[in-house]
Amino acid sequence: ARRRQPSRLSSCLAPPPSFLAALSTAISIAVSAGLSTMLLLCFPLALVSLSAPRDEVSFDFGWRFTTGLSTHPAQSDEPPPASADPGLHPAEAQTGYDDSGWAEVQLPHDGLIAAAASSAACRDGCSGKSYIPRHVLWYRKAFTLPAEWAGSLLFLDFEGSFRKTTVWLDGELLAAHDCGYTPFRVRLDNATSLRRRLGSGDSAHTIAVFVDPDNGDEGARSHGSGWWYEGGGLYRSVALLRVPPLHIERDGLFAYSNLSWHASGGMEEEGEQEGEQPSGGVLHASAAVANAGSSAQTICVAFSLSPPGGGRLLAAASTAAVSVPPGGRATVSLALSVAEPEVWSAASPHLYTVHAAVVQSGCASSSSSSSSSSS
Known part of the structure; x- marks a missing residue:
């Protein structure tokens, strides 16, 4: 900090x-x-x-990561499901969800590049003709806030996430961002769980981030993105910012x-x-x-x-x-x-x-x- x-x-x-x-x-x-x-x-x-x-703390470390949905696990030789929407209250966003089996990663991170190319999952080549299936991605991070931060404004600054990104804090939906090339900010201090718990002492919280990296087989024509391989996930740094x-x-x-x-x-x-x-x-x-x-x-x-x-x-x-x-x-x-x-x-x-x-x-x-x- x-x-x-x-x-x-x-x-x-x-x-x-x-x-x-x-x-x-x-x-x-x-x-x-x-x-x-x-x-x-x-x-x-x-x-x-x-x-x-005021404090600015790197949020690049201590993340857990997985591909696919709890209701539809990603398969390396299967294309992503036609509907990959996790809904408003997905299990992966809840505080008590067991993510112990997820991979430990740090940011910046490409959630797709580790997957093997698959002509079976990408019959049309997938975006960029990379033949890497663009399965949906989940990130979770547990963190603790000090009690003296009560009364401050708290933000998460995302430098970049590809592509469609949704953020929850302790299971509460906070924000969504569609563009894979622009930074965005998520305010935390007005979340229900944080307002209720931070003033009574140090408080533990869980941030959950869902990323749908699919930009369609047609790339820019369909989703406003490129026709090359663009990776997917939290590909830039994230910072926790406290300001008065x-x-x-x-x-x-x-x-x-x-x-x-x-x-x-x-x-x-x-x-x-x-x-x-x-x-x-x-x-x-x-x-x-x-x-x-x-x-x-x-x-x-x-x-x-x-x-x-x-x-x-x-x-x-x-x-x-x-x-x-x-x-x-x-x-x-x-x-x-x-x-x-x-x-x-x-x-x-x-x-x-x-x-x-x-x-x-x-x-x-x-x-x-x-x-x-x-x-």
Whole structure:
């Protein structure tokens, strides 16, 4: 788990380096010549009131896996059943189901590749003409949540699952996702069993994931997928994320830059000049803050910019105080100026880092002016 517990600040203005080292949202910024800023998103984490920790825990280990349904076990030389729907309350999703005979696997995992090719099961070649039967897949994982996580928002982030995926927690249906190429998030803290048990102490739970990897013999024509062998199952990592009710949203931190260039006549102009370095840059940063609590919260967001390779801050400022309504969101933004920024190129991939933190106390009544220095 990655836990961040920075000390409190008395003000949003010009946070010190010790504070910035603990900020929980970071994206790497490459100032690209003549274009908008090139962004590399590291991880969508945020910190509220500078005292509430948040955790991201790998969920890649400790899974049990099998193919087929309890009512229709997979046979290597038989095609998958015409109807592979497990229903709303399948036995495999229940907490007390005996999965001791299932294989132990870790993610990322291809649930199909271990099967032998079969012309009997795949008379038409199956999708991608791989002749590997695309039987349905089950994953189960038992885990325990600490009592102090009560009151937090809990999510499972699936980076990728092929293809049609359904998720249960302790037998309760939570979510379904159809696309095999896009990540998706499943909220856990509003599940009945978790709400009932987590507040009374550490609680044990079981997550069950059903994956139907069949994309049809016609591939893209029929199911919006490829005509090649695509594998099946939880082929990317899964993470358990805990965040406080007030937090920066997933993918909620955004930034871009504008550069000014020296001109031969001594005047500045927009756009890259061959062989020249920019005279200055303005970084435009914004953060979307969500409030899942029951009351409005007054916050500001402290932004700062670190140079390539670290070192002293190039700029730091905070936004004006804003109110985030219960169950709502607010987006705040500001601009940071940088003198003589280093541009990004394949030969010199200079990356700047933008930090953002939600602050609930000591917010300025208006945005502070930004400071800047050359690295």
